[in-house]
Structures are given as C-alpha cells and as structure tokens.
Amino acid sequence: MLGPLAGRRVLELGCGTGRYAAHLAHHHHAHVTGVESSPAQYQRAVCSYSSIPGLTLVRADAVDYLQQADPYDVIISIHGALCYTPPHLLLPGIFIALRPGGLLAASVLHTNYLGDGPSETVEPSPQRLQITGQAPATVYRWVLTPMAMKVDPRATCRSV
Ligand SMILES: C[S@@+](CC[C@H](N)C(=O)[O-])C[C@H]1O[C@@H](n2cnc3c(N)ncnc32)[C@H](O)[C@@H]1O
Structure with a gap:
C-alpha cells in the first residue's frame, strides 16, 4: 500500500x-x-x-x-x-x-465501544480503555468520515 x-x-x-x-x-x-x-x-x-x-x-x-x-x-x-x-x-x-x-x-479504529462508527461532524468520540487493576478510563478520538474532514473550513485535506 x-x-x-x-x-x-x-x-x-x-x-x-x-x-x-x-x-x-x-x-x-x-x-x-x-x-x-x-x-x-x-x-x-x-x-x-x-x-x-x-x-x-x-x-x-x-x-x-x-x-x-x-x-x-x-x-x-x-x-x-x-x-x-x-x-x-x-x-x-x-x-x-x-x-x-x-x-x-x-x-483508525472504525467503531468505538458504543458501536458508533466514524462521525459525520468534526467532533471527537469517546473510547473506553480498560487497564488492568485500574478503573476504566475514557479517551477521545477523532474518527471522522472523509466528508466530515472536507466540510470543515478549518481543516486542510486532500485525498490520494
Ligand atoms: C494507540 S498508540 C499506537 C502506537 C503505534 N502507532 C502502534 O500502532 O504500535 C497511539 C500513540 O500515539 C501517540 N500520540 C497521540 N497523539 C500524539 C501527538 N499529537 N503527537 C505525538 N504522539 C501522539 C500516543 O502517545 C501513543 O503512543
């Protein structure tokens, strides 16, 4: 690739x-x-x-x-x-x-722990992390559809 x-x-x-x-x-x-x-x-x-x-x-x-x-x-x-x-x-x-x-x-991981796929708006989505011996932690990831990246005027994006 x-x-x-x-x-x-x-x-x-x-x-x-x-x-x-x-x-x-x-x-x-x-x-x-x-x-x-x-x-x-x-x-x-x-x-x-x-x-x-x-x-x-x-x-x-x-x-x-x-x-x-x-x-x-x-x-x-x-x-x-x-x-x-x-x-x-x-x-x-x-x-x-x-x-x-x-x-x-x-x-990027396609689907988060809630089963949500890539976001169509430019928003981060939560992901639960289970670390041995600790309480679950939540991190936020930017998993966007290509269209969401293109429509955001703040982002510069080109595809190949
Ligand atoms: C899930 S790990 C994947 C690491 C590696 N690519 C692999 O697959 O083994 C994500 C890594 O990205 C790093 N990271 C996240 N945001 C970053 C940033 N803005 N600049 C540099 N490193 C970053 C994190 O510290 C973490 O080590």
Whole structure:
C-alpha cells in the first residue's frame, strides 16, 4: 500500500513503541522518523530500536514537530496522532510536511465501544480503555468520515 520505500523519507506520527517505524527502516530500507509524545513510549522505542540504521526517534508532539520538518515522501499514523489530535491542528502541518505527490496513510479504529462508527461532524468520540487493576478510563478520538474532514473550513485535506 505504501509503495517502494527504499531511500524514501517516511514519518510516523505517534509511533508508540516504534515497532512499525523500525520495521519500515529495517525491512524496507526507508529513512524513517518516528515521532512520539509520550515519554514512556518514546523510551521503550529507544530501548528497543535506536540501533537500527535509517531510524530516527523523536520525542515531540506531532503538531510541533511538523512546524519545522523537512518534507517527507510518506506520512503514516497507525492508530496514532491522527486519531488523537484535533484535525484542524494536525492536518495543516501534514499538508506542509508532505512533499507534492506524497502519500498520507492513516488507520483508525472504525467503531468505538458504543458501536458508533466514524462521525459525520468534526467532533471527537469517546473510547473506553480498560487497564488492568485500574478503573476504566475514557479517551477521545477523532474518527471522522472523509466528508466530515472536507466540510470543515478549518481543516486542510486532500485525498490520494
Ligand atoms: C494507540 S498508540 C499506537 C502506537 C503505534 N502507532 C502502534 O500502532 O504500535 C497511539 C500513540 O500515539 C501517540 N500520540 C497521540 N497523539 C500524539 C501527538 N499529537 N503527537 C505525538 N504522539 C501522539 C500516543 O502517545 C501513543 O503512543
């Protein structure tokens, strides 16, 4: 789906423990930057994968990082920053950081714990997290239909 990646610049927004960024650098020979805002997740990624050639791990918020990023050929978010960050903050930065003709590929969980699918309005939806030994926590995710992203005048969106 991402096409040939050898020698291409790839950015993962919200790389967590770094497993996908590491895979693309190691097995597909891409120049990959993994950006992660959580100190604990970033530390896990560094401990596991920092020696992989072609992989750079950055602890930063995706919105901040995109302000100063050199252009990328491919930007990905695997249940990552695109899911958890207001689109009117993140999408303009992605638009600037993606070279012309570049590819944005993102995955989000389609349905939340209530069975609700993607929102047709630009609103976040709740997701229940059950963490062992703790009370359930609620996080809010931006899971939108493509049409919802296009009609919001604050968002910049193009599809490929
Ligand atoms: C569900 S995890 C997925 C991690 C990884 N992509 C994977 O699939 O293993 C989502 C990650 O995105 C990170 N994240 C969310 N919003 C972010 C943002 N605005 N900037 C950087 N990281 C972010 C979270 O800290 C978390 O580690």
